[in-house]
Amino acid sequence: xxxxxxxxxxxxxxxxxxxxxxxxxxxxxxxxxxxxxxxxxxxxxxxxxxxxxxxxxxxxxxxxxxxxxxxxxxxxxxxxxxxxxxxxxxxxxxxxxxxxxxxxxxxxxxxxxxxxxxxxxxxxxxxxxxxxxxxxxxxxxxxxxxxxxxxxxxxxxxxxxxxxxxxxxxxxxxxxxxxxxxxxxxxxxxxxxxxxxxxxxxxxxxxxxxxxxxxxxxxxxxxxxxxxxxxxxxxxxxxxxxxxxxxxxxxxxxxxxxxxxxxxxxxxxxxxxxxxxxxxxxxxxxxxxxxxxxxxxxxxxxxxxxxxxxxxxxxxxxxxxxxxxx
Amino acid sequence: xxxxxxxxxxxxxxxxxxxxxxxxxxxxxxxxxxxxxxxxxxxxxxxxxxxxxxxxxxxxxxxxxxxxxxxxxxxxxxxxxxxxxxxxxxxxxxxxxxxxxxxxxxxxxxxxxxxxxxxxxxxxxxxxxxxxxxxxxxxxxxxxxxxxxxxxxxxxxxxxxxxxxxxxxxxxxxxxxxxxxxxxxxxxxxxxxxxxxxxxxxxxxxxxxxxxxxxxxxxxxxxxxxxxxxxxxxxxxxxxxxxxxxxxxxxxxxxxxxxxxxxxxxxxxxxxxxxxxxxxxxxxxxxxxxxxxxxxxxxxxxxxxxxxxxxxxxxxxxxxxxxxxx
DNA sequence: GGGGGGTGGTTATACGTATAAGCATTGGAT
DNA sequence: ATCCAATGCTTATACGTATAACCACCCCCC
Numbered sequence: 134x135x136x137x138x139x140x141x142x143x144x145x146x147x148x149x150x151x152x153x154x155x156x157x158x159x160x161x162x163x164x165x166x167x168x169x170x171x172x173x174x175x176x177x178x179x180x181x182x183x184x185x186x187x188x189x190x191x192x193x194x195x196x197x198x199x200x201x202x203x204x205x206x207x208x209x210x211x212x213x214x215x216x217x218x219x220x221x222x223x224x225x226x227x228x229x230x231x232x233x234x235x236x237x238x239x240x241x242x243x244x245x246x247x248x249x250x251x252x253x254x255x256x257x258x259x260x261x262x263x264x265x266x267x268x269x270x271x272x273x274x275x276x277x278x279x280x281x282x283x284x285x286x287x288x289x290x291x292x293x294x295x296x297x298x299x300x301x302x303x304x305x306x307x308x309x310x311x312x313x314x315x316x317x318x319x320x321x322x323x324x325x326x327x328x329x330x331x332x333x334x335x336x337x338x339x340x341x342x343x344x345x346x347x348x349x350x351x352x353x354x355x356x357x358x359x360x361x362x363x364x365x366x367x368x369x370x371x372x373x374x375x376x377x378x379x380x381x382x383x384x385x386x387x388x389x390x391x392x393x394x395x396x397x398x399x400x401x402x403x404x405x406x407x408x409x410x411x412x413x414x415x416x417x418x419x420x421x422x423x424x425x426x427x428x429x430x431x432x433x434x435x436x437x438x439x440x441x442x443x444x445x446x447x448x449x450x451x452x453x454x455x456x457x458x459x
Numbered sequence: 460x461x462x463x464x465x466x467x468x469x470x471x472x473x474x475x476x477x478x479x480x481x482x483x484x485x486x487x488x489x490x491x492x493x494x495x496x497x498x499x500x501x502x503x504x505x506x507x508x509x510x511x512x513x514x515x516x517x518x519x520x521x522x523x524x525x526x527x528x529x530x531x532x533x534x535x536x537x538x539x540x541x542x543x544x545x546x547x548x549x550x551x552x553x554x555x556x557x558x559x560x561x562x563x564x565x566x567x568x569x570x571x572x573x574x575x576x577x578x579x580x581x582x583x584x585x586x587x588x589x590x591x592x593x594x595x596x597x598x599x600x601x602x603x604x605x606x607x608x609x610x611x612x613x614x615x616x617x618x619x620x621x622x623x624x625x626x627x628x629x630x631x632x633x634x635x636x637x638x639x640x641x642x643x644x645x646x647x648x649x650x651x652x653x654x655x656x657x658x659x660x661x662x663x664x665x666x667x668x669x670x671x672x673x674x675x676x677x678x679x680x681x682x683x684x685x686x687x688x689x690x691x692x693x694x695x696x697x698x699x700x701x702x703x704x705x706x707x708x709x710x711x712x713x714x715x716x717x718x719x720x721x722x723x724x725x726x727x728x729x730x731x732x733x734x735x736x737x738x739x740x741x742x743x744x745x746x747x748x749x750x751x752x753x754x755x756x757x758x759x760x761x762x763x764x765x766x767x768x769x770x771x772x773x774x775x776x777x778x779x780x781x782x783x784x785x
Numbered sequence: 786g787g788g789g790g791g792t793g794g795t796t797a798t799a800c801g802t803a804t805a806a807g808c809a810t811t812g813g814a815t
Numbered sequence: 816a817t818c819c820a821a822t823g824c825t826t827a828t829a830c831g832t833a834t835a836a837c838c839a840c841c842c843c844c845c
Contacts, residue, residue: 193832194830237530254516255465469801
């Protein structure tokens with residue numbers, strides 16, 4: 134079996150005593166083709182026996198486009214939320230006949246260079262972090278015949294449909310909750326890390342949209358910085374910590390400083406990580422519900438591939454999970 | 460520019476006033492081809508102007524194999540360690556001229572079905588979770604011309620080189636540390652979750668290889684179960700918690716039960732997650748050092764693709780990070 | 786008995802690329 | 816003047832597939 138070269142549809146045809154065209158018709162179940170059931174069986178049997186595997190490249194060459202959906206994620210550490218989204222999306226796209234593939238390709242590469250790399254595969258669709266897409270890059274993909282180019286991130290990419298994450302809503306929801314709890318010294322943490330800082334700023338905008346004064350504090354994910362920040366608190370503040378990781382960083386620093394939570398300082402995170410339930414006090418957090426996202430995104434992609442039009446869609450809905458830290 | 464169909468090497472040839480073969484020679488920098496520097500410049504210029512992007516499928520068809528490296532991960536939640544490994548591997552493979560792609564494709568699919576899906580792309584290499592590879596599946600890949608089939612996981616896959624994670628070492632290192640700290644009631648947590656349970660059992664084997672009695676305790680990642688487990692402790696035990704997540708689960712339960720760490724119970728985790736430094740007391744943990752893995756794995760793949768032989772390799776070295784929980 | 790329309794296929798072609806083999810031109814060396 | 820070798824290309828072909836177009840056959844109906 135591990136003979137010389139991979140079996141082709143021509144090999145299958147010979148083995149089944151039919152023409153190569155017939156093999157193609159049968160194995161692709163092409164509707165409208167008039168092949169008898171017994172011939173179909175013979176072909177399928179031969180294909181199975183020979184271990185025939187179609188050549189995706191040849192098919193792409195012939196049809197002009199592969200059934201590939203390229204997913205190019207942003208250059209940020211991926212937590213369980215993103216992982217779940219990717220898995221769900223894979224399932225949805227698979228069900229619609231696409232093959233999803235994550236293009237690991239050097240995350241820092243963007244613009245035309247990234248677009249050219251993606252375009253080589255002649256994918257049916259590209260779902261990419263908005264920060265990696267540029268107008269010229271989109272043009273390259275278009276020219277390469279990519280039917281669906283979809284952006285993903287916090288801002289709509291001009292000219293193409295985008296999958297948008299409402300970061301402002303996170304900040305707004307968190308701060309509104311802190312205000313409800315009677316806090317008036319509101320602080321919003323803005324992470325210093327390159328990749329996530331834009332989201333931090335967006336969440337800050339949302340925090341400020343509530344109407345109360347919000348003090349912005351830049352912070353790296355570092356115990357020393359956290360300790361210094363906590364040392365400057367006077368007590369009574371409500372802190373929106375950007376996300377659960379930062380919230381846990383702050384909880385540790387507050388503990389070390391002998392400040393009570395929520396007695397002295399209230400803390401709210403975001404993401405509802407499994408680990409965030411294990412803090413003492415238990416962490417109040419904003420939970421992004423991504424359960425509808427895979428189907429939504431898959432539908433957008435499918436519509437675009439079919440040539441229909443499509444607008445922007447949201448990726449999540451937000452819910453505040455009140456626990457003991459506020 | 461966004462004309463009708465993507466530009467081909469033939470289009471570039473016409474624009475540059477040369478033959479298509481010349482375009483191929485120039486753009487691939489084929490050594491040994493005798494093309495003048497000025498012609499090269501004309502070709503490159505024309506390619507740039509037309510926004511030429513080569514057709515990977517056509518190239519694959521012609522050459523018999525794509526430069527693709529398919530990575531099919533195991534069906535377990537991926538933390539920062541795995542993420543870092545993937546990114547590093549992408550960089551290493553990219554530097555060697557390969558294009559790495561993560562095949563999200565339905566994680567539960569394995570064996571021949573998975574192999575056929577992978578084989579369609581005629582990748583140069585497949586790096587897959589050992590649990591998803593079967594003998595017949597490997598045969599399918601071989602027959603499809605995949606030069607490098609590499610397993611990854613806790614056990615070597617027969618017949619092919621594997622990238623092995625030493626889980627026994629984790630258990631052994633953790634338990635040895637607990638013994639050094641004077642604990643004699645040693646408990647090893649074995650997670651109940653499907654995907655990670657085999658690793659838990661392997662770590663347990665390692666724990667038992669030390670020579671002292673080790674009590675195995677099955678545990679789901681659940682606060683209730685953790686509380687019940689903790690309630691059964693008599694004090695003085697040393698617990699190897701499988702990993703940092705479980706360790707944090709236990710720390711919370713111990714805290715709730717009023718047990719002191721490490722006074723009453725010592726806890727050691729594994730992974731050295733960023734968050735594990737934030738527990739109070741700070742968590743002692745086994746840190747897997749994966750820094751050498753990307754280069755190692757890329758070398759294995761490259762050797763196999765070139766037709767050279769290769770044996771199994773380890774994926775990490777282990778180090779115990781002693782903090783305050785033991 | 787000749788035309789019409791299903792049935793069950795076959796033949797032929799094009800997709801875009803890489804590369805072996807060939808061919809014209811030039812610059813010496815003999 | 817002639818032959819050789821190097822230079823700088825071009826011509827031709829094959830890779831494996833999908834699909835349009837064609838064809839033989841049989842049956843039925845007027």
